[in-house]
Amino acid sequence: MLRTTITLRTLLGFSLSLFGLCLVFLYVVFQARFLILGPQITLDPTHPGRHNQPVVTLVGNAQNITRLWLNDRLIYTDRDGHFKEALVLENGYTIATLTAEDRYGRKTSLEREFVFMPGTLYK
Numbered sequence: 414m415l416r417t418t419i420t421l422r423t424l425l426g427f428s429l430s431l432f433g434l435c436l437v438f439l440y441v442v443f444q445a446r447f448l449i450l451g452p453q454i455t456l457d458p459t460h461p462g463r464h465n466q467p468v469v470t471l472v473g474n475a476q477n478i479t480r481l482w483l484n485d486r487l488i489y490t491d492r493d494g495h496f497k498e499a500l501v502l503e504n505g506y507t508i509a510t511l512t513a514e515d516r517y518g519r520k521t522s523l524e525r526e527f528v529f530m531p532g533t534l535y536k
Contacts, residue, residue, distance in 0.1 A: 452478045452513040454523045463528045469500045471509060471525070478513040485512075502529035 456473040475481050475494045482488065483498050490496045500509050511523045 447477045448517075450477060451517075451519045452476070452515040452521045454478075454481075454511050454513050454521060456511065456523055456525060462526055463530060464502060465530060465532065467502050467529060467531070469502060469509075469527060470497060471500055471511075472497050473511070475511075475513050477515050479516045480514045482510075482512045484510055500527075502527050504529055504531065 453476045454473065455475075456471060471483065473496055475490055475496060478490070478494070480487065481490060481496065483500065488496055488498050500507075505528065507527045507529065509525045509527065511525075512520060513522075514520045
């Protein structure tokens with residue numbers, strides 16, 4: 414009969430190796446979180462839906478992107494992902510569509526609706 418003996422040194426070495434592998438795995442998942450999440454767009458909610466001025470400035474942040482479009486027009490962000498872009502409103506109803514793409518081709522979109530009513534007292 415073959416008898417195996419597990420020493421304290423062997424058990425401790427195995428435990429430390431397993432703990433080290435778990436730490437490496439958690440670190441890789443933590444660093445890959447941006448790749449997993451994909452592109453994200455955040456738009457500051459400072460604008461109500463109705464306006465009496467024909468120009469609205471859209472301010473927001475885009476993360477994990479390579480390209481960003483506002484109504485199919487390429488716009489740019491700073492290093493931190495912040496953007497500030499003017500949007501000219503048509504008389505009546507306008508939809509602003511922000512679309513972001515990451516380096517793997519994944520896309521996300523965000524839409525905001527605006528109503529331009531000249532001569533009204535909306536702010």
